Amino acid sequence: MLDLKNVSVKYGNFTAIKDINIRVDKGEIVVLLGANGAGKSTTFRTISGLKTPFKGNVLLEDDLIDNKPPDKIVKQGIVQCAEDRKLFPEMSVQENMMMGAYIHRKKKNKIKQTLKEVYKLFPVLYEKRKNPAGSLSGGQQQMLAIGRALMSKPKLMLLDEPSIGLAPLIVEQMFESIKQINKEGTTILLAEQNAHAALSIADKGYVYENGNIVVEGSSKELFANEEVRKAYIGA
Ligand code: ATP
Secondary structure (H helix, E strand, O other), rough: EEEEEEEEEOOOEEEEEEEEEEEEOOOOEEEEOOOOOHHHHHHHHHHHOOOOOOOOEEEOOEOOOOOOHHHHHHHOOOEOOOOOOOOOOEEEHHHHHHHOOHHHOOOHHHHHHHHHHHHHHHHHHHHHOEEHHHOOOOOHHHHHHHHHOOOOOOOOOEEEEEOOOOOOOHHHHHHHHHHHHHHOOOOOEOOOOHHHHHHHHHHEEEEOOOOOOEEEEEEHHHHHHHHHHHHHHHO
């Protein structure tokens, strides 16, 4: 579904990712691991059209997308859920949700149906649909960010650190929800510090170090890799 081929990206003179190769197949959950600043967010920005690689290509279903603007990429089926969530705190939960549906704004019935599906996945958002987004807890805000992204009916969802700042129990629920979203047909590319939880739901992963991918493999292989265990998973 998604292919990054020898992708390199710069900020000014600084090369943030170097010769990256990533493949995400339809139906998979793929995780990007690595320390802060290793290049995961830059990879996401490149896929969603916010950065243009100076070398290499990004393909979605064999169509080159690395020169397309972000709105075209959303229309082609890739939606990004950013690390900082970017909600509109004064607007209601439902109004925030509807912002995610703008590409389908002419299809009222489709939007209604999708809204129903998202509320089924996150019932608490239905309960709080009239409340301002800013009044939600951290976990609920993350659900809303994911719910809003789902409103565009993406083929591929990019999730940057969905568990950041959340309590352990909430993190667990968040990963369960991600698994469920995937089961219902959305392919997922995920960046996470929480390597253990992420690998537990992922099919495969890539490990970043200073802008390079240094290890890749199935989740099972990464769990079994001594260096990956030591650096990212713990005992
Ligand atoms: P994090 O989890 O902290 O976001 P990351 O793995 O996603 O880490 P990136 O945000 O992709 O890492 O950053 C990769 C490198 O690019 C870092 O060295 C970072 O300082 C640098 N970088 C990121 N954004 C910019 C920018 N706008 N201008 C200059 N350098 C940047």
